[in-house]
Amino acid sequence: MxxxxxxxxxxxxxxxxxxxxxxxxxxxxxxxxxxxxxxxxxxxxxxxxxxxxxxxxxxxxxxxxxxxxxxxxxxxxxxxxxxxxxxxxxxxxxxxxxxxxxxxxxxxxxxTASGETVWPxxxxxxxxxxxxxxxxxxxxxxxxxxxxxxxxxxxxxxxxxxxxxxxxxxYSDDAAHAFRDWLRARYTTLDGLNHAWGTAFWSQRYSGWEQILPPRLAASHPNPTQQLDFKRFSSDALKEYLRAERDVLRAITPDLxxxxxxxxxxxxxxxxxxxxxxxxxxxxxxxxxxxxxxxxxxxxxxxxxxxxxxxxxxxxxxxxxxxxxxxxxxxxxxxxxxxxxxxxxxxxxxxxxxxxxxxxxxxxxxxxxxxxxxxxxxxxxxxxxxxxxxxxxxxxLAPVAGSEREAARVGIIFDWESWWASEQDSHPTSLLDYRKEALDWYSALLTLGVRADIVTAQADLDRYQLLIAPVLHVVPAALAKELTRYAENGGHLVTTYFSGVVDENDHIWLGGYPGALRDLLGIRIEEFGPMLDGDTVEVALDGATSGTLWTDRITVTDPAVEVLADYRSGTYAGRPAVTRRAVGQGSAAYVSTRLGAEGLTALLPKLLASADVGSELPDDVRGHVELIVRRDGHSRYLFLVNRTDRTVPVTGLAGDLLIGRADDDDALVLSPRGVAVLRQPAT
CATH class of the missing domain: 3.20.20.80 (Glycosidases)
Structure with missing residues (x-):
């Protein structure tokens, strides 16, 4: 449109x-x-x-x-x-x-949650x-x-x-009334809601819908599933408002x-x-x-x-x-x-x-x-x-108008419900930053010169040779089955600490972590090892790499699991830090600590090699230049973005230069923070 x-x-x-x-x-x-x-x-x-x-x-x-x-x-x-x-x-x-x-x-x-009015x-x-x-x-x-x-x-x-x-x-009375209606539609019965919210804990069982409130200021941690559902409801409430305005506009101006x-x-x-x-x-x-x-x-x-x-x-x-x-x-x-x-x-x-x-x-x-x-x-x-x-x-750049982004061979899953749930209170650590973990993987791929798409779990996952799912905390049974199918059919899955831990109701998958993904990964974790702010642990990758935030005491449960890196210090010294299990025609890997962008840059070549994914950029500019590709039925448009504050020459890429400059030898010259665009025939 x-x-x-x-x-x-x-x-x-x-x-x-x-x-x-x-x-x-x-x-x-x-x-x-x-x-x-x-x-x-x-x-x-x-x-x-x-x-x-x-x-x-x-x-x-x-x-x-x-x-x-x-x-x-x-x-x-x-x-x-x-x-x-x-x-x-x-x-x-x-x-x-x-x-x-x-x-x-x-x-x-x-x-507000504490009952204060938000004034004009x-x-x-x-x-x-x-x-x-x-x-x-x-x-x-x-x-x-x-x-x-x-x-x-x-x-x-x-x-x-x-x-x-x-x-x-x-958290107003209007919101409370609408929240109850939303919950009735989601759970149908109070028994369904009580099960989903685990209300047997702390004597929270509801016997009437009118008893249910938004998670207002409470004496301690509010019910975690109530919190998660209120986040879902709040997003849906604004979506319904969006629909209401949209429907008026479409009724009067259907062609706009x-x-x-x-x-x-x-x-x-x-x-x-x-x-x-x-x-x-x-x-x-x-x-x-x-x-x-x-x-x-x-x-x-x-x-x-x-x-x-x-x-x-x-x-x-x-x-x-x-x-x-x-x-x-x-x-x-x-x-x-x-x-x-x-x-x-x-x-x-x-x-x-x-x-x-x-x-x-x-x-x-x-x-x-x-x-x-x-x-x-x-x-x-x-x-x-x-x-x-x-x-x-x-x-x-007018010729670019209407073209679509060309799919990469690496996908990074970004999941709103995992973002919401993984950062709630009364968890192993309050220092977890879901979006930062995803960004670190992306930055590491940029440093290696590898294109990646940020996608949702509902996307067509099979288009990606390597699929990274950082802190995929909320994993319903259907998603676990889909990720298993993806790996068995030749995809290479990578996930991290605090993934697969809960279902859609924020209930723990019992039997050991990482819960819904435990069999796929071929590992079992009995207890998390969150780290104090500022603490580090040494991980044996290419050179000494530090892990922060989190460690896991991993037990390998399948002989098909390969240990890609182990801990060299800390409570779990000598135990696996990064594992990979062969699955059907593909694999499933697990990273048990926060390595940051630098550490992930050291790890990713092993994961990319198994998926047969490499950089499309010349060796000498990888990390300095970001490549993004758009395409239509006739052309590919290569955007080359200088990530540095110095001039970067780029050789070995052919095409008509739409913007940017070339030297006397027809090599591209990217000025500091500069951008060039090449047009190639679509193949």
């Missing part, structure tokens, strides 16, 4: 029928006087902007009281953008309820399950759709904004695509986006870099995951930053080249649109120090020149 969006972009007055990548930003003209708007459109055209998101936080401007509506300003903005050849991704404006609504109906305000004054101060909020919000959505259904600038609908960013968990912006980045984990993806016509995402040693690896990881959620199809980068943000402890400006590299990394992983928050940097409000395409310094600035340069680059 994103191809529909792109075709809509060609309907502006410029009359250009050529496929192109979308480029733009959130545009908030209501923050500025009328005389600024024409200048905005003029500068947008100068920068190459062809789409903007409008109306995201406009509810109070559109509806100043329950029965007072003013669309005149928005009409004018839509007309100006259309006249400038700029398409509009129109938001439904429901992200932040206006003061008159919260004053008249304070019952729409969220409630910021944004997203609404309950996902509030029938009162939904009534008013859907009235606004209907008004918007009816008014702009036939406006020629409108190319897509943008439901709300960053759903769940601040209101994913609400509908999206909402996910936040696949950093620690945003409350929304199961893999489960949401089928509810919208094309996937959109917001991403902001968190400075650190793996900052661009995390960007690549997140963009890769968005592509996995989207099924490899093109998607829409709705927001990222031109430079500094405003909400980190220290908000660093981006270095020269970062703006382009960050943007093109998203394109490499399947983004057919590159957009920023926001177009014009705010002069007031909580985000006035957040960078924008047009900064406080104005168009005579390095930032705006970099923005304009990127616009030209994206026009050059």
């Amino acid at each position: 994103i191809s529909t969006l792109l075709s809509q972009l060609h309907h502006g007055p410029d009359g250009d029928p050529t496929p192109r990548l979308a480029y733009g930003a959130d545009y908030n003209p209501e923050q500025w006087p009328r005389e600024v708007w024409e200048e905005d459109v003029r500068l947008m055209r100068e920068a190459g902007v062809n789409i903007v998101s409008v109306g995201i936080f406009s509810w109070a401007r559109i509806q100043s009281a329950e029965h007072e509506w003013d669309f005149s300003w928005l009409d004018e903005v839509m007309d100006l953008l259309y006249a400038g050849g700029i398409g509009v991704d129109l938001a439904t404006a429901t992200a932040s309820p206006p003061p008159w609504l919260t004053t008249a109906h304070p019952e729409i305000l969220p409630v 004054g910021a944004r997203q101060h609404w309950r996902p399950t509030s029938p009162v909020f939904r009534e008013h919000a859907l009235r606004l959505v209907r008004k918007m759709a009816e008014r702009y259904a036939n406006h020629p600038a409108l190319v897509a609908w943008h439901v709300s904004n960053e759903l769940g960013c601040h209101n994913i968990y609400d 695509p509908v999206t909402t912006n996910f936040m696949v980045m950093g620690g945003t984990k409350g929304m199961n986006y893999a489960d949401w993806a089928d509810e919208i016509d094309f996937v959109s995402n917001d991403h902001y870099v968190t400075p650190g040693p793996q900052d661009r690896d995390e960007l690549s990881f997140s963009a890769n995951l968005v592509s996995g959620i989207s099924g490899g199809r093109p998607w829409f980068l709705m927001e990222h930053s031109t430079s500094a943000v405003n909400w980190q402890a220290v908000n660093l400006a981006k270095r020269p080249g970062d703006l382009a590299r960050d943007s093109l990394l998203h394109v490499a992983h399947g983004a057919d649109a590159v957009c920023f928050f926001q177009w014009r940097q705010s002069a007031a409000g909580a985000e006035k120090y957040h960078s924008a395409m047009l900064p406080h310094a104005g168009p005579d600035s390095d930032a705006f020149r970099a923005v304009t340069d990127l616009g030209r680059t994206l026009r050059t």
